[in-house]
Amino acid sequence: MSSGMLVVLVIAVVVALALLGLLMWPAVRRRRLREKFGPEYDRTLQEAEDRKTAERELAQRERRHAELELRELPQERKEQYLTEWAGVQEQFVDHPAEAVVAADQLVTTIMSERGYPTEGYDQQVADLSVEHANTLGHYRTAHEIATRRDGDGASTEEMRTAIVHYRELFQDLMNGHTTQHTKEAKS
Structure with missing residues (x-):
């Protein structure tokens, strides 16, 4: 050849x-x-x-x-949020609707502290989907129940379900870690 x-x-x-x-x-x-x-x-x-x-x-x-400039939560903040979550669960016994609102607010606060923009639900879902896709369905279900608790009047059982779903995302955000593609938080 x-x-x-x-x-x-x-x-x-x-x-x-x-x-x-x-x-x-x-x-x-x-x-x-x-x-x-x-x-x-x-x-x-x-x-x-x-x-x-x-x-x-x-x-x-x-x-x-x-x-996004995502960051881990410092241990003292994790402990504070765990205490707040326990309070949300205790609140559910006497005031389920308020507990659902508190759970939503707590999850949003943690997202914000970790560096996720929280300007709107659709954007939150899109941003969370990259690193928290496995718990995103829980967040969607909880949010859907939370937004209709006043309108259709979600039942106590539905609100309990919302709390359970919020807990899944709460735990994921608390235990989650940033990926190598995420910028380190600036000091």
């Missing part, structure tokens, strides 16, 4: 591998997003026009999340 044929063969192999990589990239990206976002991937896919739009939305969330 001549050196000219060998060069052509090498170029053909490189081009074939590049094309294969381009063809496989969407599947690799899809699998990575599905693993990272878990049930949130499927939810976003259902709400979007198509898969490409859904995946673009999730990638956009990752980019925004990477710009």
Whole structure:
């Protein structure tokens, strides 16, 4: 085989591998997003026009999340929040509706202290989905009950369910850790 044929063969192999990589990239990206976002991937896919739009939305969330300056809670703050959470649970016995509001406020306060923007529920969900996708369904359910407790008049059992769901996100935020893509908090 001549050196000219060998060069052509090498170029053909490189081009074939590049094309294969381009063809496989969407599947690799899809699998990575599905693993990272878990049930949130499927939810976003259902709400979007198509898969490409859904995946673009999730990638956009990752980019925004990477710009957040998330931080761990200091141990003394964790202890304070654990005490506050115990108070929320005690409050539920006599005042369930107020306890649900307090749980929502406490979770929002912790999000804010960790560095998550808290300007609106939809943005909170999008930001949390990157690192807390597995507990996001709990937050959605709790928030839905909390927002209708006055309107439809959520039952005491539904409010108890909301507290249980808020507890899942509360624990995740308390025990969660920032990822390597997250900037360290500035002193």
